[in-house]
Amino acid sequence: MQKYKEKVREGFFVLIILLIAFFLNLFLVELFQTRTLIPMIFVLGIFIISLNTQGYFWGIASSLISVLAVNYAFTYPYYAFDLITPECVSSAVVMLIVAIMTGALTTQLKQQEKLKSESQMERMRANLLRAVSHDLRTPLTSIYGASSAIIDNYDFLEDDQKLKLLGDIQKDSEWLTRMVENLLSVTRINTEDVRIAKSPTVLEELIDAVLVKFRKHCPEHDVTVTIPEDFITIPMDAMLIEQVLINILENAVYHAKGMTELSLTVHTENDMAIFEITDNGQGIPNEKLPTLFVGYAGAGLTPTDGTRRNMGIGLSVCSTIISAHNGNIWARNRKEGGAVFGFSLKMEDTYE
Numbered sequence: 001m002q003k004y005k006e007k008v009r010e011g012f013f014v015l016i017i018l019l020i021a022f023f024l025n026l027f028l029v030e031l032f033q034t035r036t037l038i039p040m041i042f043v044l045g046i047f048i049i050s051l052n053t054q055g056y057f058w059g060i061a062s063s064l065i066s067v068l069a070v071n072y073a074f075t076y077p078y079y080a081f082d083l084i085t086p087e088c089v090s091s092a093v094v095m096l097i098v099a100i101m102t103g104a105l106t107t108q109l110k111q112q113e114k115l116k117s118e119s120q121m122e123r124m125r126a127n128l129l130r131a132v133s134h135d136l137r138t139p140l141t142s143i144y145g146a147s148s149a150i151i152d153n154y155d156f157l158e159d160d161q162k163l164k165l166l167g168d169i170q171k172d173s174e175w176l177t178r179m180v181e182n183l184l185s186v187t188r189i190n191t192e193d194v195r196i197a198k199s200p201t202v203l204e205e206l207i208d209a210v211l212v213k214f215r216k217h218c219p220e221h222d223v224t225v226t227i228p229e230d231f232i233t234i235p236m237d238a239m240l241i242e243q244v245l246i247n248i249l250e251n252a253v254y255h256a257k258g259m260t261e262l263s264l265t266v267h268t269e270n271d272m273a274i275f276e277i278t279d280n281g282q283g284i285p286n287e288k289l290p291t292l293f294v295g296y297a298g299a300g301l302t303p304t305d306g307t308r309r310n311m312g313i314g315l316s317v318c319s320t321i322i323s324a325h326n327g328n329i330w331a332r333n334r335k336e337g338g339a340v341f342g343f344s345l346k347m348e349d350t351y352e
Helices: 002-032 038-051 057-073 086-152 157-191 203-217 238-255 284-290 310-322
Strands: 199-202 224-226 232-238 260-267 271-280 328-333 339-346
Touching: 002 038, 002 057, 002 271, 038 086, 057 086, 157 203, 199 203, 199 224, 199 238, 203 232, 203 238, 203 260, 232 238, 232 339, 238 260, 238 310, 238 339, 284 328, 310 328, 310 339
Parallel strands: 224 260
Antiparallel strands: 199 232, 260 271, 271 339, 328 339
16 A cells, blocks of 8 residues: 555656646747757656656656657647657657666665665664663562562561562562563554554643653652643644653653752744753763664663663653654753753644
């Protein structure tokens, strides 16, 4: 189905370019009473078509159509076909050569670009796998150690010691669950057959849902929220955008050493809703900023709790989700200290 739609789109593109070339030639003939530019304009059209379509078919087809158009409308006898004239044969040969050479060149360039993209994707997968392996090892080791301690020393442990060990197991299990959800989100969104199902979401309800979940995971941290008073709806997959906001808020808790203030601000600019999460912690090392959203930035960062290192994974998920919503995501350090993570989404009309 996707290939069929692409062929239809290319067909419309070819038709538009050929019509532009045809009517442009009619205009120039009428204006300057000269036909010297006609072949060059059609050759330019063929070049543009070959450059912007897949394979050789459309380039060769547009060459043949151009030859027929020149022969019919711009070669004596006018508005009649005479395909055996030397001018017609030479025009056909030149246009076919242009189409084949351009098609070969663009096909080769696209294949090289595809190989380069696949190579980069493979490196990103390898980096992501290394980061995931590293991030999963610590909580799994903690769970194994705590459960082994309970089993081996059950009769000798006090009840409060057992509860503490069980609580640690529960926290690490919850963290692992969220990590798996992050990875599943990336996998689902990166699948070509899956499309984001957007529905109008009320901004205030979205923020309330995020705060409820965040306070459940991090009850000791308060978030200062500032949102517009207007009634705002934004087309989105609400569960995925909630995950983005929670990931960024939790990253601030786990990584922003010395943080005492955490805020979530939403404002509008034209038809965009801008979300920003700000902290007053240690900021982001400048060398980490360029790779912060590519899946392995967290491997070299030490979190404040000494156990979790999922910053790169979580931000990779955030970037994937926002990109799937056709939005932008960014991060920067604040001059006064701390960091700002933000993203933008196209919103529906606002109502007062």
